[in-house]
Amino acid sequence: MPSPSTVNASSFRERVGALRNLRPFLGMVWATSPSLTATTIVLRLMRALLPVATLYVGKLIIDDVVMLVQLPDKPVTLQQWLDSGHLNRLGLLLAAEFAVAVLADVLGRVVTLLDGMLAERVSTSSSVRLMEHAATLDLEDFEDAEFQDQLERARRQTSGRMTLMSQLFSQAQDLVTVASLAAGLIVFAPWLIVLLIVALVPAFLGEAHFNAKSYSLDFGRTPERRELDYVRQTAASAETAKEVKIFGLNEFLIDRYRRLAASFYDANRRLALRRAGWGGLFTTIGTVGYYFAYAYIAWRTLTGEFSVGDLTFLAGSFRRLRTLLEALLSGFSSVAGQALYLDDLFTFFEVRPEIHSPADPLPFPRPIREGFVFEDVGFIYPGAERWAVRHLSCTLKAGEVVALVGENGAGKTTLVKLLTRLYDPDEGRILLDGHDLRDYGLDDLRGSMGVIFQDFVRYNLPAGDNIAVGRVEARDDRERIARAATRSQADEVIGRLPHGYDQMIGKRFKNGVELSGGEWQKIAIARAYMREAEVLILDEPTAALDARAEYEVFRRFKELSEGKTAVLISHRFSSVRMADRILVLADGKVEAQGTHEELLAQRGRYAELFELQAAGYR
Numbered sequence: 001m002p003s004p005s006t007v008n009a010s011s012f013r014e015r016v017g018a019l020r021n022l023r024p025f026l027g028m029v030w031a032t033s034p035s036l037t038a039t040t041i042v043l044r045l046m047r048a049l050l051p052v053a054t055l056y057v058g059k060l061i062i063d064d065v066v067m068l069v070q071l072p073d074k075p076v077t078l079q080q081w082l083d084s085g086h087l088n089r090l091g092l093l094l095a096a097e098f099a100v101a102v103l104a105d106v107l108g109r110v111v112t113l114l115d116g117m118l119a120e121r122v123s124t125s126s127s128v129r130l131m132e133h134a135a136t137l138d139l140e141d142f143e144d145a146e147f148q149d150q151l152e153r154a155r156r157q158t159s160g161r162m163t164l165m166s167q168l169f170s171q172a173q174d175l176v177t178v179a180s181l182a183a184g185l186i187v188f189a190p191w192l193i194v195l196l197i198v199a200l201v202p203a204f205l206g207e208a209h210f211n212a213k214s215y216s217l218d219f220g221r222t223p224e225r226r227e228l229d230y231v232r233q234t235a236a237s238a239e240t241a242k243e244v245k246i247f248g249l250n251e252f253l254i255d256r257y258r259r260l261a262a263s264f265y266d267a268n269r270r271l272a273l274r275r276a277g278w279g280g281l282f283t284t285i286g287t288v289g290y291y292f293a294y295a296y297i298a299w300r301t302l303t304g305e306f307s308v309g310d311l312t313f314l315a316g317s318f319r320r321l322r323t324l325l326e327a328l329l330s331g332f333s334s335v336a337g338q339a340l341y342l343d344d345l346f347t348f349f350e351v352r353p354e355i356h357s358p359a360d361p362l363p364f365p366r367p368i369r370e371g372f373v374f375e376d377v378g379f380i381y382p383g384a385e386r387w388a389v390r391h392l393s394c395t396l397k398a399g400e401v402v403a404l405v406g407e408n409g410a411g412k413t414t415l416v417k418l419l420t421r422l423y424d425p426d427e428g429r430i431l432l433d434g435h436d437l438r439d440y441g442l443d444d445l446r447g448s449m450g451v452i453f454q455d456f457v458r459y460n461l462p463a464g465d466n467i468a469v470g471r472v473e474a475r476d477d478r479e480r481i482a483r484a485a486t487r488s489q490a491d492e493v494i495g496r497l498p499h500g501y502d503q504m505i506g507k508r509f510k511n512g513v514e515l516s517g518g519e520w521q522k523i524a525i526a527r528a529y530m531r532e533a534e535v536l537i538l539d540e541p542t543a544a545l546d547a548r549a550e551y552e553v554f555r556r557f558k559e560l561s562e563g564k565t566a567v568l569i570s571h572r573f574s575s576v577r578m579a580d581r582i583l584v585l586a587d588g589k590v591e592a593q594g595t596h597e598e599l600l601a602q603r604g605r606y607a608e609l610f611e612l613q614a615a616g617y618r
């Protein structure tokens with residue numbers, strides 16, 4: 001991804017280079033709906049030829065009127081005119097002009113309608129593609145600030161660039177109109193075209209320059225804009241309202257928002273002012289060119305070389321051409337500018353995940369025969385300075401319940417992330433039944449594990465669906481959902497909800513019911529049971545449960561993980577001691593292991609932490 005410093009967007013070459021994005025963009029539009037796209041193109045082509053037709057019929061009308069005015073014995077009354085037959089041609093011409101006007105109007109409306117429909121479909125399909133692609137990427141990508149900026153820019157492109165489509169089509173349409181008008185001009189006075197182009201070039205270059213500037217301004221400010229959104233969200237959202245109120249953070253956040261927004265405004269205003277100034281100057285040059293040409297045509301009419309009809313046709317064509325060319329040129333530079341933005345979308349699509357399935361994956365063992373072995377595993381988070389885990393060696397035997405304990409930052413969650421291949425180790429390897437985890441299919445591996453993290457997601461969905469997401473393919477299996485709920489004690493929570501399993505939970509939507517922290521946790525833990533996986537992992541999702549509830553959850557967890565490999569992470573020793581084996585982690589490696597009693601007898605860190613907690617309860 002280009003960093004702000006490498007995007008010197010004022011370089012003209014870069015802008016023209018960005019036009020390469022138009023091909024895949026148009027490909028995307030076409031793929032969304034070939035029939036809509038083809039129809040709008042054909043209609044626009046027809047519409048493109050109407051201006052020259054209007055002007056030409058207008059010229060014929062005026063020439064005809066001038067001729068009739070000069071008739072030696074002209075009729076006087078309307079009846080006489082009609083009887084003389086002189087008006088037949090004029091009548092036909094007027095009817096033709098009327099027909100062209102109606103057609104132009106109808107075509108314009110239909111095209112706008114089709115464009116609107118097409119734009120919406122393109123926007124939806126690119127959003128879908130964005131989500132599909134995002135789903136393939138690594139967790140590492142999502143935790144990277146630069147990637148988040150890129151994702152944010154790409155997300156804005158999915159709907160923000162839809163005007164680009166109409167604009168591109170309009171450009172093509174205008175181009176055809178220009179060609180038809182220019183053909184007319186060339187027949188009468190070729191050098192007028194040259195005058196036209198000379199008058200317009202400065203305006204074009206000015207536009208191109210300022211568009212590039214505004215892109216680089218925008219690009220360089222993605223982090224600030226993300227911060228702006230974040231501050232706004234924090235200052236006014238259901239999730240943060242409680243703490244913001246108690247800490248009285250409104251002023252602080254609003255002030256921060258104001259300062260950020262003000263710096264945006266300043267930069268934008270400076271650019272807009274310069275743009276307006278230069279734009280005004282260039283337009284004046286164009287206007288001078290126009291009146292110069294007008295005077296010339298008028299003169300040639302006076303000398304008798306052009307008819308009055310020619311004069312109106314030429315002056316009309318010239319004026320039309322000028323506005324069209326101006327629009328085309330500035331449209332071109334705006335298209336090139338927007339194409340630069342498309343870079344964000346397409347470079348996002350080019351990001352490839354690093355964690356993937358092997359070409360010829362092993363099937364996940366069901367049941368697991370031996371278990372997992374961590375062999376001297378080391379992992380450092382991208383951009384971090386310290387190893388999160390290093391020289392970590394341990395086993396998780398098949399059918400065993402292992403508890404991980406250790407102080408904050410000891411590496412417990414990291415171990416779980418490595419086990420589920422959200423990350424791959426930087427050193428050493430993890431074996432499952434004697435084979436490297438990387439030899440198994442990724443979907444198969446993750447599909448065989450039920451993990452609930454401490455920061456599990458609180459889905460604003462009906463209670464049943466909140467559990468069903470644990471195995472979303474089985475979301476219609478009400479019995480399985482109810483079974484999972486019973487195992488995690490979520491059934492009692494759901495029993496108290498007015499609409500039971502169909503009750504919307506969370507406060508985001510109408511009729512949603514908010515749950516307590518512990519109730520949410522029971523629902524989340526039910527997801528792990530819903531999964532009916534070979535490996536069950538609870539990474540401290542029980543912190544908000546009261547002591548009795550946590551004890552009960554773990555007692556059942558132990559019972560229900562009979563024959564399964566299970567890992568539980570908790571800071572409560574009353575729960576931890578139920579495990580078959582306890583691993584004590586410190587500084588990213590296993591410091592001690594054994595049963596509760598064995599570890600107490602060793603009188604090491606485990607015994608110390610246990611004593612601390614026990615003392616707290618005395």
Ligand SMILES: Nc1ncnc2c1ncn2[C@@H]1O[C@H](COP(=O)(O)OP(=O)(O)OP(=O)(O)O)[C@@H](O)[C@H]1O
Pocket residue numbers: 143381382384387388406407408409410411412413414415
């Ligand atoms: N996404 C991340 N990016 C960078 N560093 C991280 C990230 N997640 C964790 N770390 C670092 O890795 C180390 C181990 O963290 P980990 O989350 O595994 O600890 P933990 O034992 O689960 O702690 P806790 O009991 O607080 O949950 C910590 O030093 C932490 O700062």
